[in-house]
Amino acid sequence: MDNGQGIQVHDKRFEPYISAERLHARIREMAAELDKRLGAADRPLFLAILNGAFVFAADLFRALTIPAEISFIKLVSYKGTRSTGQVITAIGLDMDLFDRTVVIVEDIVDTGNTLHAFLPQLEHRHPRALLTVSLLMKPDAAVHPVPVDIYGFSIPNVFVVGYGLDYDGLGRNLPAIYRETVS
Numbered sequence: 001m002d003n004g005q006g007i008q009v010h011d012k013r014f015e016p017y018i019s020a021e022r023l024h025a026r027i028r029e030m031a032a033e034l035d036k037r038l039g040a041a042d043r044p045l046f047l048a049i050l051n052g053a054f055v056f057a058a059d060l061f062r063a064l065t066i067p068a069e070i071s072f073i074k075l076v077s078y079k080g081t082r083s084t085g086q087v088i089t090a091i092g093l094d095m096d097l098f099d100r101t102v103v104i105v106e107d108i109v110d111t112g113n114t115l116h117a118f119l120p121q122l123e124h125r126h127p128r129a130l131l132t133v134s135l136l137m138k139p140d141a142a143v144h145p146v147p148v149d150i151y152g153f154s155i156p157n158v159f160v161v162g163y164g165l166d167y168d169g170l171g172r173n174l175p176a177i178y179r180e181t182v183s
């Protein structure tokens with residue numbers, strides 16, 4: 001698929017953007033920051049959002065040295081009424097979050113719609129603290145400002161694939177991140 005110049009996924013061309021080495025170096029730094037910030041927390045609970053975050057979450061979690069738990073949840077979004085806007089249901093969120101230190105793990109915050117709709121649901125469960133961690137964020141695409149406490153890379157408003165991120169189901173297994181080639 002990779003001919004040295006770029007790759008094809010479905011109908012789109014992509015070019016190398018963030019190498020596997022840069023990803024892993026940055027993730028080690030993020031884990032060190034989390035170790036420091038969560039060192040006093042009692043068994044912080046990492047909640048990784050499926051599907052995209054599964055690769056990042058696995059590497060980030062293994063780079064931590066503090067005792068911590070991890071669980072994976074899937075968000076299903078549908079359009080509510082005009083007053084409720086986007087509605088999100090979390091599948092697999094069956095643990096008690098009361099008084100827990102919870103760390104949301106995302107692969108990307110793009111428009112912010114997902115976390116904007118989901119974070120209030122978590123707040124309603126009264127965690128002791130709620131942190132958000134995202135590998136990537138696209139500030140120029142933000143529709144809703146959402147708090148991202150720790151992020152790996154701030155990127156322009158370009159479509160990216162790889163390292164868990166997909167284009168129509170493909171590309172998640174690429175070890176690095178590629179950006180769409182706009183000709």
Ligand SMILES: O=P(O)(O)OC[C@H]1O[C@H](OP(=O)(O)OP(=O)(O)O)[C@H](O)[C@@H]1O
Pocket residue numbers: 049050051052053106107108109110111112113114115166
């Ligand atoms: O800030 P936003 O514009 O809401 O975009 C971010 C969300 O989009 C992606 O998920 P997606 O719904 O594509 O599902 P996937 O993780 O299964 O690919 C990504 O994993 C985030 O959850």
Ligand code: HPA
Pocket residue numbers: 108110158159160161165166167
């Ligand atoms: O740039 C992106 N790539 C893949 N999935 C995404 N979900 C939100 N933004 C993106």
